[in-house]
Amino acid sequence: MSDRSTRKIVLLVEDNRQLSEAEGAFLESAGYDVDYAMDGMEGYRLATENHYDVIVLDVGLPRIDGLEFCRRLRTEARKATPVLMLTARDTLDDKVAGLEAGADDYLTKPFAVQELRARIEALVRRVRREVGGGEQLEVGGLVLDLLSHTVKREGRTLNVSPIGMQLLSILMRASPAVVSRQDIEREIWGGNLPDSDTLRSHLYNLRKVVDKPFDHPLIHTVMSFGFRIADARSEVSAT
Numbered sequence: 658m659s660d661r662s663t664r665k666i667v668l669l670v671e672d673n674r675q676l677s678e679a680e681g682a683f684l685e686s687a688g689y690d691v692d693y694a695m696d697g698m699e700g701y702r703l704a705t706e707n708h709y710d711v712i713v714l715d716v717g718l719p720r721i722d723g724l725e726f727c728r729r730l731r732t733e734a735r736k737a738t739p740v741l742m743l744t745a746r747d748t749l750d751d752k753v754a755g756l757e758a759g760a761d762d763y764l765t766k767p768f769a770v771q772e773l774r775a776r777i778e779a780l781v782r783r784v785r786r787e788v789g790g791g792e793q794l795e796v797g798g799l800v801l802d803l804l805s806h807t808v809k810r811e812g813r814t815l816n817v818s819p820i821g822m823q824l825l826s827i828l829m830r831a832s833p834a835v836v837s838r839q840d841i842e843r844e845i846w847g848g849n850l851p852d853s854d855t856l857r858s859h860l861y862n863l864r865k866v867v868d869k870p871f872d873h874p875l876i877h878t879v880m881s882f883g884f885r886i887a888d889a890r891s892e893v894s895a896t
Contacts, residue, residue: 668709670700683770697721716744724758731759739780756858794829797888833887
């Protein structure tokens with residue numbers, strides 16, 4: 658029996674038994690331990706009771722679907738476990754809905770199992786980089802603690818997704834400088850670059866959490882260059 662304390666563990670939530678067995682067998686052959694759930698409620702129970710490095714989550718599930726699963730995981734259980742969402746739908750609205758629910762990445766069916774593995778490994782590497790940071794970043798009353806995976810603004814705790822954490826880390830380390838879209842995508846996704854809507858969707862969701870509840874924005878788009886995070890009020894007062 659494998660030592661689960663040292664191996665990467667994936668929760669696979671998929672109601673198609675044939676697909677689930679094929680994906681699980683491939684991941685196990687690649688060195689992962691895999692737990693299985695055939696419906697959203699059972700998957701949610703396992704996700705909240707155990708530690709997983711990544712959750713691979715189908716959208717079309719019985720009992721509760723993948724979107725509701727993800728929303729509950731983020732808002733009720735307050736779990737930051739990376740979620741790779743699987744969907745047969747390929748429209749922009751469907752992708753945005755998944756990211757808004759709290760997913761970190763997605764794959765459109767059908768896909769190659771090699772790409773599934775690559776996406777999982779990218780999520781694992783990303784989280785381990787964040788945990789290894791062990792430091793606190795602060796810009797304009799926004800505080801990101803990379804050790805505890807918490808974000809606060811003006812003392813209020815914010816519910817930020819794992820990719821949102823990575824975006825904040827990149828922008829806050831560079832602040833007040835501008836970071837290009839290309840540099841952000843390379844830092845987060847490495848060689849597995851997403852389509853052009855993915856970064857935009859994550860930034861949109863991040864702004865809703867970090868900026869919308871407050872009286873001034875910290876995340877700024879610099880046209881034709883990229884993005885930055887800064888308190889523009891303090892920059893004006895300093896000039």
